[in-house]
Amino acid sequence: MTIEKPSEEQSEMMFRYYKAMPFELPMRGEMSFEPNDFQQVILCLSGEGEVWMEDAGYVIKQGDVFFIPSSQEIRLLAGEQLFRGCFVYFDAYEENSEQCYIRMPQYRKGPSIARDWPQMLKCCDQLLSLHTAEPRNRLLEQSVFYQLIGLAVQEQTVHKQEETTDEAIERVSAFMEQYYEKEHSRLELARLAGLSQGYFSSAFQQYMGKSPTAFLLDIRMAHAQQLLLAGEGVKETAGKVGFDDEFYFSRRFKKQTGLSPVAFVKSRCRNIASTSDPLSANLLALRLLPRAAALYAHHELNSRMTRLHSCELGRGDVWETNLTMLRQTAPEMIFCTDFLDERSLQELERIAPTVQIDWMGMDWRQHFSKMAESAGHQSEAQIWLSNYAYKAEAAYRKVRGKYGGATLNIWRIMDSQYRIYGERNAGTVLYGDLQFASTYKVDDVYEIVSKEAMSNYDADILLVMVDPTAQSARTWESFRASDEWTKLKAVRSGRAYQMGTDKLLEYSALSHERALTYVTEMLR
Numbered sequence: 177m178t179i180e181k182p183s184e185e186q187s188e189m190m191f192r193y194y195k196a197m198p199f200e201l202p203m204r205g206e207m208s209f210e211p212n213d214f215q216q217v218i219l220c221l222s223g224e225g226e227v228w229m230e231d232a233g234y235v236i237k238q239g240d241v242f243f244i245p246s247s248q249e250i251r252l253l254a255g256e257q258l259f260r261g262c263f264v265y266f267d268a269y270e271e272n273s274e275q276c277y278i279r280m281p282q283y284r285k286g287p288s289i290a291r292d293w294p295q296m297l298k299c300c301d302q303l304l305s306l307h308t309a310e311p312r313n314r315l316l317e318q319s320v321f322y323q324l325i326g327l328a329v330q331e332q333t334v335h336k337q338e339e340t341t342d343e344a345i346e347r348v349s350a351f352m353e354q355y356y357e358k359e360h361s362r363l364e365l366a367r368l369a370g371l372s373q374g375y376f377s378s379a380f381q382q383y384m385g386k387s388p389t390a391f392l393l394d395i396r397m398a399h400a401q402q403l404l405l406a407g408e409g410v411k412e413t414a415g416k417v418g419f420d421d422e423f424y425f426s427r428r429f430k431k432q433t434g435l436s437p438v439a440f441v442k443s444r445c446r447n448i449a450s451t452s453d454p455l456s457a458n459l460l461a462l463r464l465l466p467r468a469a470a471l472y473a474h475h476e477l478n479s480r481m482t483r484l485h486s487c488e489l490g491r492g493d494v495w496e497t498n499l500t501m502l503r504q505t506a507p508e509m510i511f512c513t514d515f516l517d518e519r520s521l522q523e524l525e526r527i528a529p530t531v532q533i534d535w536m537g538m539d540w541r542q543h544f545s546k547m548a549e550s551a552g553h554q555s556e557a558q559i560w561l562s563n564y565a566y567k568a569e570a571a572y573r574k575v576r577g578k579y580g581g582a583t584l585n586i587w588r589i590m591d592s593q594y595r596i597y598g599e600r601n602a603g604t605v606l607y608g609d610l611q612f613a614s615t616y617k618v619d620d621v622y623e624i625v626s627k628e629a630m631s632n633y634d635a636d637i638l639l640v641m642v643d644p645t646a647q648s649a650r651t652w653e654s655f656r657a658s659d660e661w662t663k664l665k666a667v668r669s670g671r672a673y674q675m676g677t678d679k680l681l682e683y684s685a686l687s688h689e690r691a692l693t694y695v696t697e698m699l700r
Contacts, residue, residue, distance in 0.1 A: 188270070188271045189268065189269065189270055189271070189283075190268070190269040190277055191266055191267065191268055191269070191318075191321065191322065191325060192266060192267040192269070192318075193264075193265075193266050193303075193317050193318050193321035194214055194265040194266055194267065195264075195265050195307055196262055196263065196264045196265070196300065196303040196304050196307050197262065197263045197265070197307075198221075198260070198261070198262050198263075198304060199252070199260070199261055199262070199263065200258065200259070200260045201225060201252060201253075201254035201258070201259040201260075202254060202258060202649070203254060203255070203256055203257055203258060203644065203649055204253075204254055204255070204256070205253075205254040205259070206251065206252065206253050206254070207251070207252045208249070208250070208251045208252075209249065209250050209251070209252075210249060211246075211247045211248055211249050212246070212247070212265075213246055213247070214246055214265040214266060214267060215243070215244065215245055215246050215265070215266055215267065215268060215280075215281075215282070215283055216243070216244040216263050216264065216265055216266075217241060217242065217243050217244070217263075217264045217266070217284075217324075217325070217328060218236065218241070218242040218244065218261055218262070218263055218264075219240075219241055219261055219262045219264065219296065219297075219300050220236045220237055220238055220239065220240045220241075220242075220259075220260075220261045221238065221260045221261050221262060221297070221300070222238050222258065222259075222260045222673075222674050223237070223238065223254065223255070223257045223258050223259040223260055223674055224236070224237040224238070224254075224255045224256075224257060224259065224675070224676075225237075225252055225253055225254045225255055225259035225261075226252070226253040226255075227242050227244075227250060227251075227252060228250060228251040228252075228253065229244060229248055229249075229250045229251075230248070232358075233253075234286065234287055234355070235354070236261075236287065237697070237698060238673050238674065238698060239293045239673075239698065239700070240287060241287065241288045241296075241328045242286065242287050242288070243283065243284035243285055243286060243287075243288060243328075244285070245281055245282035245283075245285050246281050246282070247281065255676065256644040256676045256678070257642055257644070257649075257674055257675070257676055258649065258652070258653070258674070262300050262303075262304065264300070264303065264321070264324065266321065266325075267279060267280075268280045268283035284329065286358075287351075287354075287355065288328050288329060292327055293670060294669055294670035294671065295323075295327060296324060296327045296328065297670040298670075299320050299321075299323050299324040299327065300324065302320050303317065303320055303321065303324070306320065341369075341371070341379050341383075342383055343574070343577070344369040344370055344371065344379075345369065345379055345380050345383045345384065346383075346570060346573075346574055347368075347369070347574075347700070348365055348368050348369045348380070349380075349384060349391065350574075350693075350696065350697060350700065351365075351368060352365070352388070352391065352392055352395065353395055353693060354693075354697060356392060356395040356396050356399060356417065356418065357396070357416060357417055357418040358418065359418065360388070360392065362376070362377060362388065365380075365388055376388075393428065393432070394432075396417040396418055396419075397417075397428070397429060397432045397433065399416075399417050400413050400414075400417045400425075400429060400437070401433075401440065401463055402460075403416055403417070404437055404440060404441050405441065405444060405460065405463065405465050406475075406476035407476065407480075407481075410422050410425070410426060410437045410438065413425070413437065414426075425437075441465070444463050444464055444465045445465045445467075445480065446459075446464050446465065446466060446467070446508075446551070447467050447505075447506075447507050447508045447509075448464070448466050448467060448507050448508060448509045448510070448511070448551065449466055449467055449468040449469060449484070449502055449505065449507035449509070449510045449511070449528070450466055450468075450469045450470060450484075450510070450511040450512070451470055451484060451487070451488075451490070451498060451502075451510065451511070451512045451516075451524070452470060452488060452511065452512055452513045452533070453470045453471055453472045453486055453488075453682065454540075454543075454682050454683045454684040454687070455511045455512070455513065455533060455543065455547065455684070456469035456470055456471050456475075456511075457471070457472075457475065457682060457684035457685070457686040457687055458543060458544050458547050458684050458685050458686065459511075459547065459551070460475070460686050461544065461560060461684065461685035461686040461689065462544075462547075462548055462551070462553050462556055462557060462560070463556075464551060464553070465480070465481065466481060466507075467480070467481065467482065467505050467507050468481065468482040468483075468484055468501060468502060468505045468507060469481060469482075469483065469484060470483070470484040470485060470486050470487070470498075471483060472486070472678070472682055474678040482501050482504075482505050484498045484501060484502070485497060485498055488513060488515045488516075489515055489516070489517075489520075490512075490515070490516040490517065490519075490520030490521075490523075491520070495520065499523055499524075499527070502524070502527050502528075503527055506527075506528070507527070507528045508528055508529075509528055509529055509530075509531065509550070509551070510524050510527065510528050510529070510530045510531070511530075511531050511533065511547060511550070512524060512530060512531075512532055512533070513532065513533050513535040514532050514533065514534050514535055514537075515535060516532070531546075531547070531550045533546060533547065540604065540683050540684060540685060540688060541561060541685075543684075543685075544557060544560075544561070544684075544685045545557050545561070560685065564685070564688070564689060564692075567689070567692055567693075568605075568609040568610075568692060571609065571610060571692050571693075571695075571696040572609060572610055572611060574696060574700070575610050575695075575696055575699050575700075576610065576611065578699070578700070579612075579636070579637070579699070581613070582612070582635075582636035582637055583612070583613050583614065583615050583635040583636045583637070584606055584607075584612035584613070584614060584635055584636065584637040584638075584639065585614050585615060585616070585633050585634070585635040585637075585638055585639070586602050586603055586606065586614075586639050586641070586680070587630070587633065587638060587639065587640045587641065588602070588622070588640075588641040588642075588643070588677065589640065589641070589642045589643065589648050589651050589652045589655070590643045590648060591643065591645060591647040591648050591651065592647060592651050593624060594624065594625050594626065594627055594629075594630055595622045595623065595624055595625070596616065596618060596622060596623050596625055596633050597618065597621065597622045598614070598617070598618030598619070598620065598621060598622065598623075599618075600621050600683065601621050601622075601680070601681055601682075601683045602621075602622075602641065602680040602681055604680075604683065604688055604691075605680065605688055605691045605692050605695060606639070606680075606695065609688075609692060610695070610696075612637070614635065615633065615634070615635050616633060627655065627660075628660075630655070630660065631660050631663070631664065634664045634665050634666060635665070635666055636665065636666060636669070636671060637666055637671045637672075637673075637699070638664065638666040638667070638671065638672040638673065639673050639675060639680075639695075640652070640672065640673065640674050640675070641675055641676065641677045641679070641680060641681070642674060642675075642676065642677070643677055644676060644677070652674070673698055673699075675694075675698070679691055679694050679695075680695075
């Protein structure tokens with residue numbers, strides 16, 4: 177199909193909007209779509225899920241945009257929360273040498289970054305409303321679609337007007353961290369930054385201290401270490417971090433770490449144990465693999481590790497089971513918190529020397545340093561904390577540069593219970609590293625409030641953690657459909673975000689590092 181070019185002033189590319197269709201997937205739900213003749217762009221409105229296309233999966237979360245070429249079969253998978261989004265169907269046309277417009281099978285493919293999510297959300301809502309109107313106003317629909325596509329695509333002229341080179345490099349580096357397992361050409365990354373290829377490479381080197389290739393390799397090797405320590409095989413690990421050839425991966429891994437993948441795992445296996453979930457995560461942040469440990473369910477378990485039950489207080493049948501497993505594994509050292517009473521502590525000390533961590537009297541950095549000192553890895557802890565401080569400062573500049581003095585509150589829905597969180601645990605990254613301010617003061621880790629009082633805890637930005645239970649999902653859906661929710665300032669401005677409890681709650685070095693990346697991407 178061709179469309180004649182009406183004048184010399186006509187753009188070199190044209191779009192024809194077709195329709196917008198919402199979708200909603202329940203927790204761990206799945207939906208497949210047959211190929212069709214239209215190109216599509218997916219907008220993730222809330223929650224988190226995966227888009228599978230051509231046997232490759234891409235994680236998308238609230239605020240993400242994903243382009244799909246025509247004639248593609250796709251599959252959507254929801255994570256541990258409700259996954260809501262919108263399909264926008266369109267055609268794209270490109271001018272040929274005869275000054276006619278030829279239908280393109282692929283305009284863009286894969287993830288993109290929306291620069292103004294609240295405005296894009298308004299465009300999406302307007303398209304959905306217009307699609308059901310009678311009669312349809314095609315001219316207005318086309319106009320709104322052009323606004324939406326302009327927000328979804330990162331063009332060079334936009335970057336030069338709206339962001340500095342440093343900001344562009346930060347944005348592209350975050351993109352590489354999110355999609356580290358994919359191949360990224362210099363042309364693709366330069367285009368995403370809105371810079372020429374040559375200038376992009378030099379600017380990236382100057383700002384990040386390494387080339388894009390070296391930066392991507394560092395990210396891949398860090399994830400590879402985590403996967404190997406979680407029990408993944410070398411071949412599986414290679415595939416998950418972007419290497420088709422496991423032998424080439426092994427060579428690069430050894431060049432990077434000084435050890436082969438198998439030797440690396442052996443070197444990090446320690447005959448130590450931890451009876452506390454967050455303390456166990458601190459050991460994993462140090463790349464140490466304990467022999468026995470209590471770990472929250474979202475952490476993968478290495479096959480050589482004995483998983484202890486979560487039992488911080490050291491009481492009951494579960495604690496007795498933990499003691500039995502510890503005697504069987506015979507660790508050389510045990511870590512625990514001071515939540516244990518004297519009797520439980522003595523029971524551990526009869527098994528092995530025990531290091532008790534002052535939980536409330538120390539912050540997570542002190543917990544981490546104390547454990548590293550006890551395990552003989554002080555220098556590694558210092559390097560880790562230094563790298564974390566650098567990441568936190570970069571995240572602060574990025575987020576606060578966009579939001580200024582915006583207020584932020586943290587909610588949690590736990591079955592039928594509503595909670596508001598303070599500066600510790602869930603608030604550590606947001607109120608500490610990113611220096612957001614809440615609109616209330618919580619003296620403890622959290623406070624329980626009534627449903628009717630939740631509107632008193634509105635802010636410029638809301639983060640809502642929803643527990644992965646059926647009752648929590650029902651409570652959340654009921655509240656999200658209420659007038660109290662829709663009237664909130666954060667909701668009206670498109671700055672209310674839903675997430676799972678695994679993102680923020682664990683008070684550990686490993687969790688805070690992951691939360692820093694997750695929250696920065698979510699608020700970008």
